[in-house]
Amino acid sequence: MQDAHIGLTLFLGRLKLNSTLSEAEQAAILNLSFREVQVATKDDLIMPGETVTYSTLVAHGHLGRFDLMRNGSKQITAFYIPGDMCDLFSVVAPTVGWGISAFGPATVLQVPHAALMAVATEYPNLAFAFWRDTTLDASILAKWASNIGRKKATPRIAHLLCEIGIRLERAGLGSRQGFELELTQEQIGDAVGLTSVHVNRSMQALRADGLIVTKRQMMSIPDWNRLAEAAEFAPAYLLHDEATSGREEAGRSA
Amino acid sequence: MQDAHIGLTLFLGRLKLNSTLSEAEQAAILNLSFREVQVATKDDLIMPGETVTYSTLVAHGHLGRFDLMRNGSKQITAFYIPGDMCDLFSVVAPTVGWGISAFGPATVLQVPHAALMAVATEYPNLAFAFWRDTTLDASILAKWASNIGRKKATPRIAHLLCEIGIRLERAGLGSRQGFELELTQEQIGDAVGLTSVHVNRSMQALRADGLIVTKRQMMSIPDWNRLAEAAEFAPAYLLHDEATSGREEAGRSA
DNA sequence: CGGATTATTGAGTAATATCAATCAGCGTGG
DNA sequence: CCACGCTGATTGATATTACTCAATAATCCG
Numbered sequence: 001m002q003d004a005h006i007g008l009t010l011f012l013g014r015l016k017l018n019s020t021l022s023e024a025e026q027a028a029i030l031n032l033s034f035r036e037v038q039v040a041t042k043d044d045l046i047m048p049g050e051t052v053t054y055s056t057l058v059a060h061g062h063l064g065r066f067d068l069m070r071n072g073s074k075q076i077t078a079f080y081i082p083g084d085m086c087d088l089f090s091v092v093a094p095t096v097g098w099g100i101s102a103f104g105p106a107t108v109l110q111v112p113h114a115a116l117m118a119v120a121t122e123y124p125n126l127a128f129a130f131w132r133d134t135t136l137d138a139s140i141l142a143k144w145a146s147n148i149g150r151k152k153a154t155p156r157i158a159h160l161l162c163e164i165g166i167r168l169e170r171a172g173l174g175s176r177q178g179f180e181l182e183l184t185q186e187q188i189g190d191a192v193g194l195t196s197v198h199v200n201r202s203m204q205a206l207r208a209d210g211l212i213v214t215k216r217q218m219m220s221i222p223d224w225n226r227l228a229e230a231a232e233f234a235p236a237y238l239l240h241d242e243a244t245s246g247r248e249e250a251g252r253s254a
Numbered sequence: 255m256q257d258a259h260i261g262l263t264l265f266l267g268r269l270k271l272n273s274t275l276s277e278a279e280q281a282a283i284l285n286l287s288f289r290e291v292q293v294a295t296k297d298d299l300i301m302p303g304e305t306v307t308y309s310t311l312v313a314h315g316h317l318g319r320f321d322l323m324r325n326g327s328k329q330i331t332a333f334y335i336p337g338d339m340c341d342l343f344s345v346v347a348p349t350v351g352w353g354i355s356a357f358g359p360a361t362v363l364q365v366p367h368a369a370l371m372a373v374a375t376e377y378p379n380l381a382f383a384f385w386r387d388t389t390l391d392a393s394i395l396a397k398w399a400s401n402i403g404r405k406k407a408t409p410r411i412a413h414l415l416c417e418i419g420i421r422l423e424r425a426g427l428g429s430r431q432g433f434e435l436e437l438t439q440e441q442i443g444d445a446v447g448l449t450s451v452h453v454n455r456s457m458q459a460l461r462a463d464g465l466i467v468t469k470r471q472m473m474s475i476p477d478w479n480r481l482a483e484a485a486e487f488a489p490a491y492l493l494h495d496e497a498t499s500g501r502e503e504a505g506r507s508a
Numbered sequence: 509c510g511g512a513t514t515a516t517t518g519a520g521t522a523a524t525a526t527c528a529a530t531c532a533g534c535g536t537g538g
Numbered sequence: 539c540c541a542c543g544c545t546g547a548t549t550g551a552t553a554t555t556a557c558t559c560a561a562t563a564a565t566c567c568g
Contacts (some may be wrong), residue, residue: 007445018347034414057305065395067397067399067400067404069404069405069486070486073404074404075400075403077396077399077400078396088532091385092382092386093389093390093393095494097396097491098396117382120378120381121378124381126386127374127378127382128346128371128374130385131346131381131384131385132346132347134389134392135343135388138343138395139351139390140401141352141392142319142331142332142352142395144399145395145399146321146329148324148399148403149328149329149402149447151323152524153523153524154522167319172554184545184546184547185548186546188322193402193404194524195524195526196546197525197526197527197549198524199318200547200548201524201549203374204548216533232323232324236351236427240346240347240349241567252455406554411521438513438515439514440514449558450514450515451516452555452556454514454517455517455556470565498558
């Protein structure tokens, strides 16, 4: 089993961020079966209400989870980067209430639920690792809810940028000070519950304050702490160790 | 092991809604150890950032999960009813990013993580059931995000009312047409991202349209389908069967 | 009854959405 | 290399929605 697919390696790396895995367990991950699929920009991989038999692992590119409203508007409820298993959830609840689509060209691995279920049954510790992984997803979502529900436009967008930066950094895919953001302003709006016009104006405000610098799809953060402060961002919710009692660095609650 | 605590019985009932459990597995649930705690209105059981060693099972009363902003405002990110294990999550991620508080007088059982971990390890199927249970929580949260992010005040509130009604009904604790709502208008606002003043006015609009009738803490829904229509509510996201391919009744996507 | 929440109301303000252009970048075909 | 057509970014003007502040009425609770 030399030379596992890069996607599986990334996934393993992600799991190891939060869970301690034995050699055998790691090997089991790297040996998961999969089907590689290339996706074009804006392709929908999964539509809301589908019943799926596999989970979608991002090997390359950025994907998102979304919900559609009757009037055509869209809410993005998650942002996925390489190493993320988009709907690991669906192993235990195969009828999903949301869709998954690609923000840019992407490569994904479809990993059969049966395979995931098998390794999770053989290695209980892997079941816990999977569960822990989806828990992180839920933790992020809870933070999105409070971000959307209780903040003004500017800090809302800033919070999203902080989160993405940290996640990319933790995944070894960039730095919080500079990363590629494959989202249009409209998609940012769909993530934080704003209009593209308002996103545009709010981002101009962030630029005017020197909090962000944009060039093409490159997002640069000259002074990360200042952006985190403006966003009221505290990274603790992203760090789901098995037994964390650690505290975060920036921001303070209440 | 005759006469398990009512809280455990409710929890088992809740798990069985979505998972098939063997006799032994059911017995293991009913035999979980716990510490019973009485809570007064507005008590905080858990504060954001705490590391907990137990999960909190609601035996009686209504609880909520919340996040606090620097300016003192609060976002409620979940609503828990009897039978719900508030932070089953925390079994695998004991440092929680949120708080739990009671909306009214309540009784909860604190179930040690060790006990939950033990039964989940002994019965892999229980691990999946737990995982599935937290997945439902996440599914609800995703729906809250789109509710908050992409809907006007009136449908937002209506959606919350629909959801609570269905959940109480499914838990055998009331009917979607009439149930007790232990939330103040301010708390409703904290759940849907609105001011109490605006909640008040929006609920007046709902009443004027004949969509809801309130008396004390009793919420009555004369024509449930009409409310669901106004809320753009489709209950599918609440039904997380192991292998659902069923469709919902009301509402339509896209 | 008295004090404390909670609900309701009104008036004024701020934030965000909407609508409609225009501008800029970028790939394509000629 | 350039004109064309597309998507996404930006701008301006206006309409709505929701928030704020401040007061009053209702209820609750002992």
